[in-house]
Amino acid sequence: MKKFRKLIILVLFGIILFSCNNEEVEKTEFVFETSRVLENYEIPNEDIELLQQLGFAGSTGIVMEKTQIWNGGITYIYYLMEGDIEIRKDLLKSMVDELPKNGKVSQYRTTNLVGGPFPRTIRVIGMNINNATLQQGLTMAIQNYNNENINLNFTLEFRTVTNIWQSISAVNDSDILAQQYSGAAGGYAGFPSGGNPYANVNVSTSTASFGTNVCEHVFTHEIGHTIGLRHTDFFNRSISCGGAFNNEGDAGVGAIHIPGTPATTNIDMNSIMLSCFNAGVNGEFSNFDVVALEEIY
Numbered sequence: 001m002k003k004f005r006k007l008i009i010l011v012l013f014g015i016i017l018f019s020c021n022n023e024e025v026e027k028t029e030f031v032f033e034t035s036r037v038l039e040n041y042e043i044p045n046e047d048i049e050l051l052q053q054l055g056f057a058g059s060t061g062i063v064m065e066k067t068q069i070w071n072g073g074i075t076y077i078y079y080l081m082e083g084d085i086e087i088r089k090d091l092l093k094s095m096v097d098e099l100p101k102n103g104k105v106s107q108y109r110t111t112n113l114v115g116g117p118f119p120r121t122i123r124v125i126g127m128n129i130n131n132a133t134l135q136q137g138l139t140m141a142i143q144n145y146n147n148e149n150i151n152l153n154f155t156l157e158f159r160t161v162t163n164i165w166q167s168i169s170a171v172n173d174s175d176i177l178a179q180q181y182s183g184a185a186g187g188y189a190g191f192p193s194g195g196n197p198y199a200n201v202n203v204s205t206s207t208a209s210f211g212t213n214v215c216e217h218v219f220t221h222e223i224g225h226t227i228g229l230r231h232t233d234f235f236n237r238s239i240s241c242g243g244a245f246n247n248e249g250d251a252g253v254g255a256i257h258i259p260g261t262p263a264t265t266n267i268d269m270n271s272i273m274l275s276c277f278n279a280g281v282n283g284e285f286s287n288f289d290v291v292a293l294e295e296i297y
Helices: 002-010 012-023 045-056 089-097 132-146 164-173 205-210 212-226 287-296
Strands: 033-037 061-068 074-081 085-088 120-127 152-159 176-181 200-204
Touching: 045 074, 045 089, 074 089, 085 089, 120 132, 120 164, 132 152, 132 200, 132 205, 132 212, 152 164, 176 212, 200 205, 200 212, 205 212
Parallel strands: 120 152, 120 176, 176 200
Antiparallel strands: 033 061, 061 074, 074 085
């Protein structure tokens, strides 16, 4: 347990220094959410155990605190796991409670998925996404999902929000609120809870410098997490990221192989859910990504 706690805390510094530098480059007139790293936060043992049960045994992460200024200044702690998975501390217990009681179930998905009744409409609002390339990427990502034969239909609306009441309205009107932020290229989101998709998708403005296809890829990838898709190479992130062997872990739950897709012996290297991306991605689902979506939805 102690080793796991240190692993989470020690990865803070290199990442936050880079993020802070980027925040100085671009400033927005209206700020509705702020996040900061909790460098000295002592992670409770029960939270470590719950994270392990959710499939993050041995994973790296960052302890963060977010303040939703638009929501009366509500503040909550979350764990940013493996670079792009936001797990709220206050939802940890409920997420574990939703795990199947009968053990293992035989690309990968979480045990928590979006619930019915089906077909179901998922409302996505892009709030204050003022970068045209990011806007186009999000539009194309939504179309990716609507092109498939699944019981989820995604709608998309862009809103420019300039006051608290408009932002509250955007939150209330959406199932997924998409936003841009300053930082290194990429994005982050979270997993479904309570039968609903994770409520937030965040993609860095730096991603736009790589072009529309990369923005499409990152938005599609992060929306995939919100409806329950895990990384295709969760068992060894070095497959797509390079570097040393790195297993996100599954602890017997939380990383369930989806029937009809390759397993660890024959990984789909074209999957949009690989842990890391490169500048040459086309932003489209692979054939096995489509099989996975049709299997679970």
